[in-house]
Amino acid sequence: MSIMEIIAGILIIIGSIFLFLGALGIYRMPDIYNRLQAGTKATTLGAMSLILGVGFLEPTWMLKSLVLIIFIAYSNPISSHALARATYRRGHYPLILSDDKENMDAYQEVVPHEKEKEEKI
């Protein structure tokens, strides 16, 4: 086994571990915003590391995998922002665990809460 293959293996294993943790996070977290948090971060680093590993395994694909990594780092946060924003505007408000419920949700000054929607969830 060459040194490149060992590096590739390590990167792919790290990537898979983070992707698994992301999936576990999506399962365990209580509401959509926390799920997005776990999902976005873990899938970004997981996919980046996985693709970099493939690049090490097949050196002619290295530059292509770098382009893919740049696109993932660019587009993943945008998709999660779009999901979070659309969810909020649709009327699903973030779960708040602390007692200070009024001040903990600053976004309601932009999108006021609608009572009937809040109860429907």
Next chain:
Amino acid sequence: MQALTFNQKMGRFIVNWIFLMLLWIMFTSTFAAQELIVGGLLTMLISFLSIRLFTCCDLSLLSPVKIFWMIYYFGVFLVALIQANLDVARRVIAPSLPINPGVVKFKTKLKTNYSKMVLANSITLTPGTLTIDVVGDTFYIHWIDVKTTDPEKAFTEIAESFEKVLLKIF
């Protein structure tokens, strides 16, 4: 939108052309003459047609100082990304699920749309924060473990390390 001067148009055109050409070379992974000629012509056409669309930057972006700060920013970002993942891993694995979610806001000093987008993306990928929306110069952040609801303190906590580098680039 105000009319662009010839110099601005030219600067954007050249920057777009250089970036698209780099992208083409990375995708084709070759320096064969026919590939480079086709790529050069195509990217020239695309960057000519999209002068008004890609408004991020002009030629000053390619000065060595800015390139140094870009590389520095990439380092800061990579460290934050790895920290974020370890943070998520810790929260997900812990049986008690240590979260205290909420939405905080803060104001940024960045002016251009493009730099705000980069800051918002970076915030999403750093520990425990997710950008919900950007309205004008106010960022609304979902924070998985709210330490403070005060905009000033939230800014120092979340965005300061990124913004001071971004102010040097854009």
